Amino acid sequence: MDYTERMARLTARKIAQTREKQERLGARDEDDYGLVLPPASFKVELPVRDATGQWSGPRAWAANFRWLMENHPCYIDPDDAIAGRWMFMLSRMRLGYQLSRSNFAFDYSSLEPLQKKYDITTGIGKDAHFAPDYKIGLELGWGGLVEKVRATRLRFRGRAAARPAGDDADETAYAIELMDAEESAILGVMAWTRRLAAAADDRAMTEDDPVRRENLVETAKTCYKIVEARPETFREAVQWIAIFNMASRTYNRDGAGGQLDELLRPYYERDKAAGILTDEDAEFYVFCLLLNDPHYYQIGGPSADGRDQTSRMSYIILDAAAKLKSSCNLTIRVWDGMDRALFRRGVEILLENRLGYPRFSGDKALVEGFMRNGYSAELARSRIAVGCNWMSLPGLEYTLNDVVKINIAKVFEVAFAESDSLESLEAAYRRHFKAAVEVTAKGIDFHLAHQYLNEPELMLNLLSHGPVEKGRDVSHGGAQYYNMAIDGAGLAVVADSFGAIEERVVREGAVSFAQLKSAVASDFGGEDGERVRRIMAASGRYGAGGTAADRWAGKLTEILVAEIAGRTTPDGFKLIPGWFTWADTIRFGKSVGATPNGRRAGEPISHGANPLPGFRKDGALTAMAAAIASVQPGYGNTAPWQLEVDVGLANDSTAVEKIMALIDGHFKLGGTLVNINVVDAEKILAAHKDPSKFPDLVVRVTGFTAYFNSLSPAFRELVVKRLVREEGFSR
Amino acid sequence: MRGVVFDIRRGVAKDGPGLRTSVFLKGCPLRCVWCHNPESQSPQIERAATTGEICGREMSVADVMEEVLRDRIFYESSSGGVTLTGGEPMMQADFTFALASSARSEGVHVALDTSGFAPWPAFEKMMSVVNLFLYDLKCMDAARHRELTGADNCTILDNLLRLDAAGAKTWLRFPLAPGLNDSPEDIAALRNFVAGLRNVEKTEICPYHPLGLEKYVKFGRKVLYDNPEYASAKDVARWEAALRGFA
Numbered sequence: 001m002d003y004t005e006r007m008a009r010l011t012a013r014k015i016a017q018t019r020e021k022q023e024r025l026g027a028r029d030e031d032d033y034g035l036v037l038p039p040a041s042f043k044v045e046l047p048v049r050d051a052t053g054q055w056s057g058p059r060a061w062a063a064n065f066r067w068l069m070e071n072h073p074c075y076i077d078p079d080d081a082i083a084g085r086w087m088f089m090l091s092r093m094r095l096g097y098q099l100s101r102s103n104f105a106f107d108y109s110s111l112e113p114l115q116k117k118y119d120i121t122t123g124i125g126k127d128a129h130f131a132p133d134y135k136i137g138l139e140l141g142w143g144g145l146v147e148k149v150r151a152t153r154l155r156f157r158g159r160a161a162a163r164p165a166g167d168d169a170d171e172t173a174y175a176i177e178l179m180d181a182e183e184s185a186i187l188g189v190m191a192w193t194r195r196l197a198a199a200a201d202d203r204a205m206t207e208d209d210p211v212r213r214e215n216l217v218e219t220a221k222t223c224y225k226i227v228e229a230r231p232e233t234f235r236e237a238v239q240w241i242a243i244f245n246m247a248s249r250t251y252n253r254d255g256a257g258g259q260l261d262e263l264l265r266p267y268y269e270r271d272k273a274a275g276i277l278t279d280e281d282a283e284f285y286v287f288c289l290l291l292n293d294p295h296y297y298q299i300g301g302p303s304a305d306g307r308d309q310t311s312r313m314s315y316i317i318l319d320a321a322a323k324l325k326s327s328c329n330l331t332i333r334v335w336d337g338m339d340r341a342l343f344r345r346g347v348e349i350l351l352e353n354r355l356g357y358p359r360f361s362g363d364k365a366l367v368e369g370f371m372r373n374g375y376s377a378e379l380a381r382s383r384i385a386v387g388c389n390w391m392s393l394p395g396l397e398y399t400l401n402d403v404v405k406i407n408i409a410k411v412f413e414v415a416f417a418e419s420d421s422l423e424s425l426e427a428a429y430r431r432h433f434k435a436a437v438e439v440t441a442k443g444i445d446f447h448l449a450h451q452y453l454n455e456p457e458l459m460l461n462l463l464s465h466g467p468v469e470k471g472r473d474v475s476h477g478g479a480q481y482y483n484m485a486i487d488g489a490g491l492a493v494v495a496d497s498f499g500a501i502e503e504r505v506v507r508e509g510a511v512s513f514a515q516l517k518s519a520v521a522s523d524f525g526g527e528d529g530e531r532v533r534r535i536m537a538a539s540g541r542y543g544a545g546g547t548a549a550d551r552w553a554g555k556l557t558e559i560l561v562a563e564i565a566g567r568t569t570p571d572g573f574k575l576i577p578g579w580f581t582w583a584d585t586i587r588f589g590k591s592v593g594a595t596p597n598g599r600r601a602g603e604p605i606s607h608g609a610n611p612l613p614g615f616r617k618d619g620a621l622t623a624m625a626a627a628i629a630s631v632q633p634g635y636g637n638t639a640p641w642q643l644e645v646d647v648g649l650a651n652d653s654t655a656v657e658k659i660m661a662l663i664d665g666h667f668k669l670g671g672t673l674v675n676i677n678v679v680d681a682e683k684i685l686a687a688h689k690d691p692s693k694f695p696d697l698v699v700r701v702t703g704f705t706a707y708f709n710s711l712s713p714a715f716r717e718l719v720v721k722r723l724v725r726e727e728g729f730s731r
Numbered sequence: 732m733r734g735v736v737f738d739i740r741r742g743v744a745k746d747g748p749g750l751r752t753s754v755f756l757k758g759c760p761l762r763c764v765w766c767h768n769p770e771s772q773s774p775q776i777e778r779a780a781t782t783g784e785i786c787g788r789e790m791s792v793a794d795v796m797e798e799v800l801r802d803r804i805f806y807e808s809s810s811g812g813v814t815l816t817g818g819e820p821m822m823q824a825d826f827t828f829a830l831a832s833s834a835r836s837e838g839v840h841v842a843l844d845t846s847g848f849a850p851w852p853a854f855e856k857m858m859s860v861v862n863l864f865l866y867d868l869k870c871m872d873a874a875r876h877r878e879l880t881g882a883d884n885c886t887i888l889d890n891l892l893r894l895d896a897a898g899a900k901t902w903l904r905f906p907l908a909p910g911l912n913d914s915p916e917d918i919a920a921l922r923n924f925v926a927g928l929r930n931v932e933k934t935e936i937c938p939y940h941p942l943g944l945e946k947y948v949k950f951g952r953k954v955l956y957d958n959p960e961y962a963s964a965k966d967v968a969r970w971e972a973a974l975r976g977f978a
Binding site: 545546616617618619620621622623624625626649652654655657658660661662664665668669 | 738740741742743744745748749750752797798801802804805807808809810811
């Protein structure tokens with residue numbers, strides 16, 4: 001039995017598990033996350049809940065998390081080099097949880113009227129969405145981490161004893177409670193790791209197949225070793241990362257990864273030199289790590305001092321991902337000094353597998369952009385793509401990436417209602433956008449002032465530089481840097497609306513402003529409304545190149561940047577702008593009435609920085625690449641290009657070169673992140689009709705990949721609409 | 732100088748090397764029975780009979796170049812460029828020459844996609860500004876060529892021989908339609924002719940597709956080859972084998 005057979009069996013089981021999840025949980029418009037279902041008999045009995053089903057504060061979170069860890073079912077697969085799968089998400093177990101609105105123990109109703117007016121996703125109470133530095137954990141192990149926590153607690157206990165009524169008594173008391181909680185969380189993870197080891201041992205006793213038995217024995221040995229000690233071998237390091245990931249997922253869905261090639265390289269080189277690891281072993285272990293959970297890992301790119309980080313490890317990770325054939329969020333960092341062969345191999349895999357990975361980040365624009373916030377080149381080069389759209393400095397930065405959004409289609413709607421000309425509309429938009437940013441910034445301050453009491457980051461604190469040392473939660477002074485993300489959503493809808501008004505109302509006079517307002521108010525009802533809709537919808541679109549809408553997209557970006565970049569919240573936290581909608585296009589669309597670009601009330605808004613489908617008759621990928629590059633805010637956060645390429649182009653003998661050229665061109669123009677689906681349009685259409693026939697079809701929905709059959713019909717429809725069809729020969 | 736253009740497509744992955752912008756010039760002297768761009772045939776701007784859609788617009792060289800240069804960075808990253816196509820771009824030879832000259836002066840690679848049916852002096856002039864000729868060969872038999880396209884192939888073959896002798900770089904393209912120009916004899920004749928050329932860099936088959944059929948109705952043209960089926964993969968494989976000399 002070789003690794004190929006084991007990989008095939010593991011992938012098949014993953015597909016079966018995905019099917020079970022869909023059957024039991026229904027459609028989930030989210031990342032696959034790697035979780036599996038618990039046994040049906042398993043009952044969650046969290047020890048701390050108040051009468052309303054809520055809990056908050058370090059002590060309560062730690063108690064509940066520890067209960068979950070100490071009771072978490074132990075998943076063991078004899079083919080898998082890694083023990084465990086995660087099954088629960090504690091942060092979603094508070095009663096009344098909604099993805100769009102977090103439970104929050106503190107009242108911010110004074111902000112809510114304006115937040116609702118502009119349909120702002122506030123980020124208040126949102127967790128994770130910044131990156132850990134795995135090196136901290138790999139160097140200390142759980143035993144080292146718990147010692148570090150205890151040392152801090154001792155220090156704060158000393159302070160409490162010395163100054164029981166000092167000005168900092170509350171802070172000191174919190175630090176002690178936080179360290180108690182951290183200790184409890186770690187002990188919970190250690191207990192689960194120990195139980196996983198025992199479960200692997202037990203399973204080995206009854207396993208007949210010698211290869212599997214040996215694997216189970218090795219798994220048990222690995223887990224026993226890393227219960228306390230720091231990992232020393234490659235396999236131990238991989239298992240340690242997986243344990244942290246699963247525990248952190250169980251705590252609050254954290255899915256940030258890291259620079260995986262550099263994290264694993266020292267273990268790889270050491271084990272290879274010692275003759276205890278082959279490349280095939282390493283590839284299989286990484287395969288198991290990627291299968292375990294689709295965290296956002298990077299490979300390649302520049303080191304802090306500007307050298308290319310590509311190593312043999314980068315290729316092993318890429319090859320493991322190629323064999324995975326499942327949901328995966330691996331990013332290749334593309335930059336001037338890179339090993340082009342890594343880039344090429346990434347594109348080849350993208351075209352061969354057609355599973356939406358790897359994706360590609362544009363480090364030149366990202367590094368230069370982040371430096372505009374006043375940071376050094378060394379720091380900027382260390383900032384990596386660790387989520388759907390997000391950038392973060394591992395272990396150093398708190399960001400609320402991808403969870404703070406202003407629906408600019410809603411801002412536009414408010415402005416449009418009180419305008420009677422293009423000039424007054426622009427002025428009103430600017431005014432309302434400014435107000436929207438102000439209330440968003442106040443919401444961020446509110447979050448930063450209270451989140452540590454609501455939901456401390458017990459897991460991510462451990463792998464951050466500061467929280468344990470300072471006795472402060474990462475959301476409340478524990479991190480070294482606070483660069484709070486605010487993303488605009490709905491760019492194309494608003495740019496096309498402004499452009500259509502300029503073209504049809506102002507320039508051509510085909511429709512009067514009053515007629516347009518009346519038609520929009522009636523959702524383009526009646527014959528006249530439909531006539532107006534057609535006229536407006538046929539105007540030049542954002543993305544076509546040289547249209548009024550293109551100019552407006554540029555102007556909207558200038559407005560976004562002017563109000564956010566270089567600014568701070570009232571409490572002094574830096575803000576960074578981006579364009580990104582995540583999977584919220586449908587929800588955002590529902591809150592917005594008809595818009596002057598011909599969009600009807602309630603229809604989804606546009607996706608990220610992408611033009612709307614049909615932006616050009618030829619669907620030109622170069623036009624899309626240039627348009628999206630032109631609206632980059634340019635401060636180190638992304639405005640990703642979500643690209644669907646039809647399989648026809650992928651079949652071209654020069655497809656690899658052409659896709660590389662597209663990505664290169666986009667990045668040279670200032671692009672930051674490219675998420676690509678290579679799709680067989682016919683297959684997608686057939687799967688849209690009957691997803692159960694295509695259980696292994698994986699697509700990149702936005703920043704994340706997911707099994708197509710796990711998406712709701714409305715989300716599948718969005719993927720279908722984005723398809724870019726191959727253009728035939730001109731002659 | 733102004734010309735009549737009926738479409739500009741960006742990001743075209745075919746029609747020459749790399750990523751390209753294809754500029755479609757209106758007007759063609761041939762009437763190929765399988766033509767899938769019937770709206771390109773008349774040199775005049777026209778309105779679709781059924782939808783009222785206008786086909787063609789007058790553009791200056793600067794207008795076209797503004798659009799072409801939008802993708803300059805992708806030409807550089809992919810070794811692509813602009814392809815002047817149609818219709819038959821040589822029907823607007825002066826405008827085509829001006830476009831090609833302008834593109835070359837901007838450092839943009841120029842491909843000319845042509846049927847070859849134009850006076851030699853126009854081609855001779857074009858050689859100084861065109862990097863690559865995408866040259867159609869449809870049928871070697873003069874009489875049948877006339878039946879299928881409305882003109883015989885003497886001028887076409889003569890121009891190709893002259894271009895080749897002058898060292899012009901060429902990609903030959905064979906539009907093949909089942910039952911029309913794809914007999915073993917037809918393909919053997921093409922193969923034999925091509926064997927005598929020295930500067931052909933690449934040959935490619937353009938298999939028949941029916942996507943243009945509905946445009947005949949739209950633009951009030953009579954359908955001359957009413958075949959709703961795509962050329963099959965089997966046909967294409969047979970043609971490719973025959974061109975390599977294995978059939």
